Amino acid sequence: MFHPLRVSEVERLTDDSVAVTFAVPHELREAFRHTPGQHLTMRRATAGGEEIRRTYSICAPAAPADADPVLRVGIRLVDGGEFSTYALKELAVGDTVDVMEPMGRFLLAPRQGYFAAVVGGSGITPVLSMAATLLAREPEARFCLIRSDRTAASTMFLDEVADLKDRYPGRFQLVTVLSREEQQAGLPSGRLDQERLTELLPALLPVGDVDGWYLCGPFGLVLGAERALRGLGVDRGRIHQEIFHVDDGSSATAARAGGAPSHATLTAKLDGRSGTWPVEKDESLLETVLRARSDAPYACKGGVCGTCRAFLVSGEVRMDRNYALEPEETGAGYVLACQSHPVTPDVELDFDR
Structure with missing residues (x-):
């Protein structure tokens, strides 16, 4: 079911991405309470009268039972994307958007354990909610984030991830790889493909001790990460994935x-x-x-x-x-x-x- 929600904040993250926050009326607070990893579906009528729908993952931590839910999503501009273009160029505080209640099965409900994620680009969005909620609620839980972006300037949620690193230095591990820019320190630039991840992951953490792997981002990255993990002996049941972009040539028709x-x-x-x-x-x-x-x-x-x-x-x-x-x-x-x-x-x- 869709509900009209008012935009309470639009924050520019990078040149091609924004974070949009919606105000949740008191009577809808339970309907919009989310589990980390879920997404929102939004709809909008185009000038020609056609209805378009798009899904965007919630990046905010899940609210405690006695607090109002925070609905904040990350939106990156997609070439030719009608909704993302509207969000970046027109959407403003006070506007109303039709939003469906949270959905999705790419989930990490807070629990004790050791968890890791491999994300690319805007794939950080649901994983940010997962890591922030987990670390805040489970004092013994650990999280390793391996993220790939084109350049430092194109990286979404830099401040939020840095804050997690500062707040939980002993329980949150961050590894950043830039595909089109050399870093002054850290890993050399380049894509995170299956071959590189097969070599990299065992050097970063004890792969077999991780209770859950969360893969999110473009199809190529997610596929390569899954194959690398399976090759390293990780059980399929411990691998969870969500794909944001799929090239037409990758589908079976x-x-x-x-x-x-x-x-x-x-x-x-x-x-x-x-x-x-x-x-x-x-x-x-x-x-x-x-x-x-x-x-x-x-x-x-x-x-x-x-x-x-x-x-x-x-x-x-x-x-x-x-x-x-x-x-x-x-x-x-x-x-x-x-x-x-x-x-x-x-x-x-x-x-x-």
Whole structure:
């Protein structure tokens, strides 16, 4: 469900990024209480009347139960991005934005342990919330942050990360790599690919002792980090990932190439109500639902955010790509409606599970 929230602060972080804070009315404080790692979906109507939705991770620490939640997100300008351009060039204090309640399964609920993250660019946003909340609430917990950015000037949340290092010197480890700029001290410049991470990670920390790895950022970085960790013997269950950007060439589009029935019907349950509709040629199951139910959940439509997750009750589908669901979720029967196409004549989804 979307709620109109007033912008209370817009802070310039770098030349191409801002942090936006929303005021949360008292009656919505519980609805907008978040777990570290969750994101917000925002919507805006364009000049042509089209609705666009984008998701941005919450960077603020999770508020204690007796305090009001703080909704602060980091937004980086994307070439051709309608919402990010609007946020950087037009959005101002006092404006109102339609915001959906926090969602997402890229989570680190505070608990004792040793945790680490490999992030690139704006991938720092959810991890900042994770680290800040964890270190504040769990006095014995430790966190190692390995971050990659192009240059020092393009690095988001420099002050916030430096503050964590100053406040928790014995429990927070920071490693910074710049891909396009040499540092006066620290690691040499260059990309953090699989080969480099395989060599670097064991030199920085005891890889096998880490209770949870959190990977966030561009597709190439996340994929390389996951492969490096698996090669170092890390169990898949300890690796959590969220991808912010996926190049078109990285997706598997075979789902539309063949195997689809000539006529298919979708039955879907959403908010307790069911409906049945014909699936038109080449459309995703999410598009089928949206033709009749404008309240169907979605954000990116790219298989990345996971907002459109649904349980496959019956039938068979094929997904174009999946960068949001964990193997355990797909194994349990969940699919991404925005990427799913029918393989059998009849398919049933449940968005409420």
